Amino acid sequence: MKVLIVYDSVFGNTEKIALAIGNAMGPQTEVNILRVGNMKQENLRGLDVLIVGSPTRAFKPTKAITNSLKVIPKNSLMGVKVAAFDTRFTMEKIKSSFFMLPLLVNIFGYGAKPISELLKRNGGDLAAPPEGFLVEDVEGPLKEGEMERAANWAKKIFESIK
């Protein structure tokens, strides 16, 4: 099984999650983990699974992630299992920040959902609902246990499509 994990990361937390996901895959998988700026169209060729992750920034994925998915040729993910994740604030952090933030988060959401919409729009077959992994502050750290949760999320995806 050929797997590509593409991520963006400003402070390194999303990168850690991407690596945890990559390490959780079985030995029969060929895994390529790429920062979004290093992804080329040819990396998409012959893929079985594509997983894309981004930090949530103002309720969305980063522009680099969005733009990279917008330029993928239409239907190029037909037959590819896809999944999206983001990193995001814990609810405690959201509640203790700007007083309107909980309401805005409720309305506008996080990064993973728009990523999975773009993946589906390009023909991808969603293997799992969009998932978020928690950071305690802007630069991290990841909340305790999130690396393990990411590994389990990945294992479930791979079990379901083997």
Ligand SMILES: Cc1cc2nc3c(=O)[nH]c(=O)nc-3n(C[C@H](O)[C@H](O)[C@H](O)COP(=O)(O)O)c2cc1C
């Ligand atoms: C400019 C900016 C906007 C952010 N907006 C959100 C947001 O809307 N919702 C949220 O949960 N976290 C938000 N965060 C927190 C980021 O999600 C957090 O910095 C990120 O998960 C860290 O991942 P990274 O280390 O891979 O960059 C924001 C952070 C910054 C710096």
